Amino acid sequence: MRITAIETLHLAGGITVHAGPIQWLWVKIHTDDGLFGLGETYPHPASEEAVIHSRLAPRLLGQDPRRIEALWTSMFDAVSYSGWAGAEMRAISAIDTALWDLKAKSLGVPVYELLGGATRDRIRTYNTCYDHISFLDQPVRLAESLLDSGISAMKIWPFDPIAKITGGNYITPNQIEDGIRPLRLIKERFGHSIEVAMEFHGYWSLPCAIQIANACEPFQPMWLEEMLGQDNMAAYRELASATRLPLTISERLMTTWQYRELLSNGAARVVMPDVAWCGGLTQAKKIADIGAAHYLPAAPHNCGGPILHAATMHLAAAVPNLYIAESVRRHYADEYIPIVGELPKPVDGFFALPQGPGLGIGLLPEVLARPDLVRRLTPAAA
Ligand SMILES: [Mg+2]
Structure with missing residues (x-):
């Protein structure tokens, strides 16, 4: 051929x-x-x-x-x-x-068969909340709607609007309370029935990130994602030493070489490659494996189009150290359909193993x- x-x-x-x-x-x-x-x-x-x-x-x-x-x-x-x-x-x-x-x-055969075969029968997912229900305005209603569809983990980024105001260079005590509010309300209503990951998109300075991380601690978020930009791994080491919460970074790192630097300094607790950015399935599988060598789980980033979604499910089916796979309910239930047709939805918070042959899409x-x-x-x- x-x-x-x-x-x-x-x-x-x-x-x-x-x-x-x-x-x-x-x-x-x-x-x-x-x-x-x-x-x-x-x-x-x-x-x-x-x-x-x-x-x-x-x-x-x-x-x-x-x-x-x-x-x-x-x-x-x-x-x-x-x-x-x-x-x-x-x-x-x-x-x-x-x-x-x-x-x-x-x-x-399905792609996951070539990645070593399935290591699980179904794939746990969390919802990244680009939802019709706003996590800023209606966090409890959004969490309830996810729980109603069987999903018990979600990701939100309520500090982003504050970073837009302060440039990420300072944050006041009132702004910290505003940023925490959706997390606090969800946890007050549902406790540990739903896990909440906090995303920061790299907008904050190191001292602000430490202040925010400390404020998040009582509410036990799933992880703190990309609090700083992705270019200074030493700063992540300092942030990690200032909080008990797990850090992750991030979809913007590419290849085993960039992840090696992150993992060797011990700052990250979750590896998060994006198949469409990090070098494809070839690199994503190796990045997950390097994570495993550090006793770290992988939570692949999946916030692009439908082909990435399918490729991510094949990766998630195969890697032994999967933590959880990202997905966006609004994508698979709505926005992907005119592009690739109907897609399987998660049941009780888990996707079925993807179908083949190939990516099956x-x-x-x-x-x-x-x-x-x-x-x-x-x-x-x-
Ligand atoms: Mg991210």
Whole structure:
């Protein structure tokens, strides 16, 4: 089997999701036996598409797509000298995911079988709350609605609006009380029946992060996520030594090399790779394994499009040290449906193992017929 063409697709009009219109970039790897693999990345299709066609396609065309590690190494070599931790690694991630989809399809098995097989019968999930019910305005109602659908863990980011005001450089005692309020109300109403992870999106200075972490402690959140930016691991060490709560960082780290630095300093208690960003399933599996070597669980980040969602479920099925997999109820129950059709919903807070062959998911014909579909194909030279 040989790769005959690399195709990228995205919807110029975007897809309206929780945060506004977003353009997921899909990549399709075509082969001479008619099979294709599908991958995805986001959020800057123009940059990622350029890397795929100009830098990566020459390393892929004519090659055997089943040699995933060799192709990953070759793609990395194509971009690493000029810097790789941006659109370059996102592009590699999309290609890598498509290669796993393709190889598993060629063997007629789900992708998780190639990652070592399932280590569980179902996948625990938490809900990232881009919900129709606002966690700022109606935190108790939102938690109740999740519990009603069987989900007993959620993630919220109530300190973000305060960081927008102060630049993350200071926080007053009143602002700390405001930020804590949704967590406090949920815990006062439901106690430990629901777990609440706190997300900070890297907006805070170190002293503010320590103040906020201390204020969160009585309410025992599941974890504190990305309180600082992702570029100074020594600062995370200092933050970790100032709080008893588990820290995690984060979907913005890429490859085993960046996670190695984080894990070797002991600051993180959960590893959180994003398959569409960290280097694909090839890297995500290794990152989870390095976590396991540090006795740390993995909680894969899954807040992009439907192909990432499927790839994340295959990873979560396979890694022995899974903590919990992220998902967004509004995505799988609503916003993904016009793109890929109906998807399984979690039952009692758990997703069933994903189906194959491959990732077990594809774009609907209606998507391919949309007038705003942007397709670019790089074929092998004749
Ligand atoms: Mg995050």
